[in-house]
Amino acid sequence: MRQILLKNGFVVSMNKKEQVYTQGSILIENDRIKAVGDVEQSLIASDAEIVDVKGKIIMPGLINTHVHTSQQLGRGLGDDVNLLTWLHERIFPYESNLTEEDSYISTLLCCLEQIRAGVTSFAEPGGQFVSSMAKAVGEIGIRAKLAKSVMDCGEGLPARWQKTTREELEKQEEDLRKFHNTADGRVQVWFGLRTIFNNSDDLIIQTKELADKYGVGVHMHVAEVKEEVEFALETRGATIVKHLDNLGVLDKNFLAVHTVWLTDEEVDIFRDKQVKVSHNPAAAMRVLGFAKIPRMLKEGICVTLGTDGAPSSNRMDLIDEMWLTSLIHKGWRLDPTIMKAEEIIRMVTVNGAKAILEENSIGSIEVGKKADMIIINPDSPGMLPLHDNIANLVTSMHSSNVESTICDGKWIMRERKILTVDESAILNEAKKRAAAIYKRAGIQLPHRFPYI
Ligand SMILES: [Zn+2]
Structure with missing residues (x-):
């Protein structure tokens, strides 16, 4: 003892x-x-x-409900560019050139930054290698809900990512069988859905069925950018939340990330279906949108906070996100009395625990x-x-x-x-690997000032 x-x-x-x-x-x-x-x-x-x-x-x-650990070595690749440049010229080339070992180091680096910012649990929406994420989380000593990045359709996907619905579902089940409840139960595996741009309705429905079967959650980016809502309207005939509701997948074990472009009616759907929300204020500011967080809180929706990935918001620091959350909604709503500190503390503790389906084991000191x-x-x-x-x-x-x-x-x-791993060795390895991926991926960032 x-x-x-x-x-x-x-x-x-x-x-x-x-x-x-x-x-x-x-x-x-x-x-x-x-x-x-x-x-x-x-x-x-x-x-x-x-x-x-x-x-x-x-x-x-603290509980970070949305962080891309595999993107940590891509920090700085996506600053000051529009969404399509970010995705097609920077992030897809970067992520598709990541090896399993790179993903391991990327996850370790990301966990180091998170631990230094008070995080002991996080939810990963989907990297390429659940195996290496599980290894890193197991070694460094914190908790995670891991998922694979899952895409079975969409434009601009690198060849190695073109998978069928069946392949994506089978791979996730395989990861779950191998890594769920490992590292004394600290590592758990969830099901991921990337976005409506890259997920067929079949995949969305079957993913939810599998998550229910295994008693785990589904982690999906929802209504992050305006174009996503327009895309859903064009291809599915309904806005994204209404479409997901029509498919019957919105539920207590559904973690919806960003949720910036929701109508009031869609906020009500989230409330009725008890969907969990991960609000990522820094990333939302990058793509220019204010999620209706004050309204969601008023409706009793479980709102939590996330950092998103390093190429999206640069700082995997949940404490910075708490501060940002307290400010941006006041400014947007012209009301200094909303988004009180106690509400934000709930988001990163008890609400975070509830959103990752762990309210009985973490989130409070009891x-x-x-x-x-x-x-x-x-x-x-x-x-x-x-x-x-x-x-x-x-x-x-x-x-x-x-x-x-x-x-x-x-x-x-x-x-x-840090007591569990050799931090300086990880920093050195991260520098080497990030430079190698940058070269391999053929990314060339312009110099902002003349280099001599
Ligand atoms: Zn994300």
Whole structure:
């Protein structure tokens, strides 16, 4: 038996009553939380590791509901270009030239950035190699819902990605059989759907059937760009959400990402079908759209936050996304009272857990749940003073304030040092591999200033 006692912390529990312990302790036993608040002495083992966290804030590990780990080595390939250039000239060449080993390093690098920003769980919408993502997540020590990027139709696809509906479904089932519930259950496999541009109705329907059969979720980009809605209208005769509803796939285990171009009626459909939403504010700003997040929250829809991939939003930093979320909706709606800090904290904790179908095991610091939490040290010029501790977590916390991370009861990062993998070796390998992929893919970015 292994115990860790964190004592004297400011604990933002996110339990059902959303209680905050101003001088709280947390007792972790193996992978679970054994006690919170005033911990009885009799529960503490003589060899427990005792850590005084006075002056620090402890909150549940953050949950990133949309991040493309395989795109991490493509950061910077898509800045200041339109969507078709981004996709056809940058991202398709990059992703289709990625090897399994590249994807492994890309995932490790992405996880490093996420851990440093307080994330202990994420959902991956679909990379090319579930095998290498599973390996990386297993080694680095956090949790993930992984999926394969799935496409059975559409224009501009590289030859190696031209697959039939059957091939795509079979590959996903194979990945699920091999990797689901591996790494002590930290690695789980979901079903992916890329977008309506690249997924046939047959594929969409059968994907949902398989997800139900295996008791997992479906992760899909929905209404990210205006053209997507127009495309659905032209090819399916209905806007995208209405079309997905007509196909019968909208459900509790459907995680819809972006959801920028929704009508009010479609927001109601999401509410009625209990669809989960991943809001990615930085990526949405890139392609110019405001998702109706305040309205969704009012309707009781489970809204969560995601970073998207590195070529889309550059920073795989969920803390930056929290800050952005708090700002953009105020500006857009001309109302400084909407999108309050507490709502945003729910998005990255309890709502995130619900969206990835883990509300019974993570998302809050409660007895019996998995021990996933972060220790925040606010003593920095950028975060002090703490007149309003909870608001500060959204408005002035930086990822550098995340001092330590525990996932599944184990220290993953301690005092900013990553303990599970060799970080500098990964950074070196990432630089080499990114340069090699860039060359192989034949991408040539123009110089913005003359190089001499
Ligand atoms: Zn995405």
